[in-house]
Amino acid sequence: MNAWYVLRGGRVLPLDDEARRSVGAGGVSLAAYQKLVHQRYGDKLPARRTTRRVWAAASS
Secondary structure (H helix, E strand, C coil), rough: CCCCCEEEECCCCCCCCHHHHHHCCEEHHHHHHHHHHHHHHHHHCCCCHHHHHHHHHHEE
């Protein structure tokens, strides 16, 4: 989501064309946006267990 948004009244609203293509002209609720981000990028984020192991290894 390489776009510009504003959070207003619990809705994520688009500020540019790329954002409008992503969430529509009327935007989406914050919960819907969080779900959208998770669907698109959730598999690219480190798993919590993996993150804990990395931090534990780095701090020992």
